[in-house]
Amino acid sequence: MKKQYLACKICKRLTTDQFCPVHGDEKTTEEWFGFVIVNDPEGSVIAKRAGITEPGMYAIKVRS
Template sequence: MVREMACRKCKFVTIGKVCPVCKSSDLTPDWSGIVLVVDPSNSQIARTLGITEKGKYALRVT
């Protein structure tokens, strides 16, 4: 089974080896909490968290 990894830079959750949002390869399997952003331009939560791309994000990344 493929393990989901969270980017330490932007907190995007991915199954790849490179973050598709910020292109960082600094990923970790140690994360918790999920925010699903469908429409970042109309989302108050996305604005508060600084999210500009739709997708799955971790709330806490260590």
């Protein structure tokens, strides 16, 4: 079963909603590639490099 995830263009957060849960006005997009699951932003090099401060699922690239 595959769920369609959408990514926010600002924070790259992945969601199934049409709008970002953080940036309420920002429409999410299907145009994203790759993703990371961040459980521990403090201890994750990838999260730090991507500027991710909250746990969650994030797209690596979002086409804007």
